[in-house]
Amino acid sequence: MITLTRKDNNTRLELPEQLRWTDEHDWSPLAQAQPQYSLGGAVIVHDLADPQNIRLSIRPDNASDFAQWFYFRLQGAAYQNCVMHFENAASSAYPSGWEDYQARASYDRQNWFCVPTRYENGVLTIEHTPLSNSVYYAYFEPYSSEQHLNLLGDAQGSGLCQIDDLGSTVEGRDINLLTIGNQVESDLKIWIIARQHPGETMAEWFIEGLLARLLDPQDPTARALLDSATFYVVPNMNPDGSALGNLRTNAAGANLNREWLSPSEERSPEVFYVREKMRETGVDLFLDIHGDEGLPYIFVAGTEGVPGYGPRIAALESRFKAAFAAASPDFQDEHGYEKDRPGQADLSMATNWVGNTFDCLAYTLEMPFKDNHNLPDDDFGWNGQRSLRLGEAMLSAILNVVGDLR
Numbered sequence: 001m002i003t004l005t006r007k008d009n010n011t012r013l014e015l016p017e018q019l020r021w022t023d024e025h026d027w028s029p030l031a032q033a034q035p036q037y038s039l040g041g042a043v044i045v046h047d048l049a050d051p052q053n054i055r056l057s058i059r060p061d062n063a064s065d066f067a068q069w070f071y072f073r074l075q076g077a078a079y080q081n082c083v084m085h086f087e088n089a090a091s092s093a094y095p096s097g098w099e100d101y102q103a104r105a106s107y108d109r110q111n112w113f114c115v116p117t118r119y120e121n122g123v124l125t126i127e128h129t130p131l132s133n134s135v136y137y138a139y140f141e142p143y144s145s146e147q148h149l150n151l152l153g154d155a156q157g158s159g160l161c162q163i164d165d166l167g168s169t170v171e172g173r174d175i176n177l178l179t180i181g182n183q184v185e186s187d188l189k190i191w192i193i194a195r196q197h198p199g200e201t202m203a204e205w206f207i208e209g210l211l212a213r214l215l216d217p218q219d220p221t222a223r224a225l226l227d228s229a230t231f232y233v234v235p236n237m238n239p240d241g242s243a244l245g246n247l248r249t250n251a252a253g254a255n256l257n258r259e260w261l262s263p264s265e266e267r268s269p270e271v272f273y274v275r276e277k278m279r280e281t282g283v284d285l286f287l288d289i290h291g292d293e294g295l296p297y298i299f300v301a302g303t304e305g306v307p308g309y310g311p312r313i314a315a316l317e318s319r320f321k322a323a324f325a326a327a328s329p330d331f332q333d334e335h336g337y338e339k340d341r342p343g344q345a346d347l348s349m350a351t352n353w354v355g356n357t358f359d360c361l362a363y364t365l366e367m368p369f370k371d372n373h374n375l376p377d378d379d380f381g382w383n384g385q386r387s388l389r390l391g392e393a394m395l396s397a398i399l400n401v402v403g404d405l406r
Contacts, residue, residue: 041072041136042245046087051077054084058092061246063253066093068293069199069245071138078133083125090122093247097293098124101370102381104138107131112141114371114381140291140369141384143201145243148236151208152176158215160226167273170251170266173239175273180214181230188229188284188405190398193274196256196350197248198241200291202367205384207235207289209391221395229402232281237270257288258346260353271350278354284405285398286354286362296370297335298390300324300363303355305340306347316361316401323400328393330386332374336366361405365394 046055060067067088074082089098098119103126106112115128115137126137155161155178162183165174181187192210194203214222214231225231236242240251249255254268263271302317303309324331345352355362367390371381380386 041070043070043072051080052083054082056084056086057088058086059245061241061249061253062244062251064246064249064255066246066248066255067091068093068097069139069247071136071142071245073134073136074130076133077130077135079129079131081127081129083127084137086124086126089119089124094293095122097369100296104141104381104383105130106136106138106141107134109136109142109144112138112383113379139199140201141205143195143204143242143384145239147208148204148239148242151204151211151235152178155180155211155215160215160217161211166277167265167269169238169240169270171240171243173243175237175239175270176235177274177277178211178233178235179230180211180233181226183230188402189232189282190225190229190285190402191232191278191281191283191354192287192289193234193237193350194289195235195242196237196270196288197290198236198238198244198250199247200289200367202291202369202382202384202387203289204235205387206365206367206391206394207233209388210394211235211391212388213392213395221399225395225399225402229284230281232277234274237274239270257290257350258348260350261348275353278358283354283358283360283362285360285401286351286358287394288350288354288362288364290364290366291369292366293369295335295366296368296373298328298331298365298367298372298374299333299336300365301337301351302339302364303345303352303362305342305345306352306356307343308356308359309342313355313359313361316404317363319404320361320363320397320401324394324397327396328390330372330375330390331393361401 044057044059048054058067058070101117102114103117104112105115105128115126117126152163156163160180162179164177166177167175169175194207213219216222238250238256241249252267256268256271259268259271263275265272321333347353347356351362351364367387368382
């Protein structure tokens with residue numbers, strides 16, 4: 001107990017031991033619920049009073065109702081059992097994505113691992129005892145803007161890559177295009193884009209692996225490909241959404257993978273400028289790299305439903321999938337999306353629009369936010385490094401079909 005005594009009349013005032021001074025003349029007891037830890041990032045915080053009952057919500061994209069992505073830092077909770085409840089998980093974009101899902105955590109933002117996660121009665125709960133005061137949690141291993149810039153720098157430093165900016169996003173960020181190859185008229189034109197949906201960070205991890213192998217002058221597969229093909233790669237189609245912590249949309253609230261039929265410079269400049277460049281170069285093979293919230297597999301989705309689909313593309317698809325499966329045991333072709341019926345494809349989607357417009361082999365590649373059930377890893381799940389290795393393997397599948405793309 002603290003006692004204050006007035007000198008003029010010896011009046012005593014007893015104060016609690018824990019108190020907060022609001023100014024030099026006043027005080028109030030410290031709130032007993034005031035935590036000694038803090039939490040901040042891409043998440044909505046409701047209550048931090050009890051570390052075993054931290055109440056959170058997943059925040060939506062900045063200009064749409066899509067909500068699934070989270071990434072935040074918890075500070076000051078070392079060796080405390082922390083139980084974090086996402087109270088709005090049932091109203092997220094893909095509630096089925098929480099079933100059998102494990103959140104990711106890291107102490108240094110470089111080494112990420114799975115932490116116990118459960119989904120019950122519409123609430124997603126992470127329960128973890130941090131071993132350090134500072135710990136990060138994320139929906140999936142992030143791919144930061146700093147990593148993106150390093151990716152560009154490494155590619156340019158190889159001496160084999162040209163970097164151009166096709167235009168600006170809604171918020172004025174650059175739309176980067178990497179061109180690798182001789183860029184002669186006779187070259188096959190291979191286009192690969194990633195992160196139309198910014199929260200699908202495994203897509204840019206995939207691109208990092210693909211570029212590292214493609215730019216390796218000692219890799220025979222890369223050398224053989226570059227003898228006959230020029231690669232056009234957009235590592236991040238949605239820089240605004242990535243910076244804003246969005247799951248699925250750009251700064252204007254546009255789902256870029258529904259904008260390909262009629263993009264505009266105002267609402268979807270990212271698609272508009274990439275599409276214009278494609279018309280300039282032509283396309284012989286197209287890959288759109290994504291992540292899927294619900295299915296715990298690596299799979300591809302083709303163009304079976306576009307008007308121009310026929311035996312030539314079907315044969316290329318079969319060869320491509322067989323070669324990809326041989327190159328990477330992570331890939332499989334048993335589980336995936338239901339195929340579109342003939343003539344029923346949604347041409348506002350990138351793969352369908354490109355495949356139909358250029359009469360070329362076109363695929364959407366999907367990787368899981370969960371683990372790959374075919375080759376599970378209880379400690380790390382599907383992660384950045386496994387995505388990177390899959391990107392490396394993709395070049396072997398491309399080489400298998402490159403001679404018959406025209």
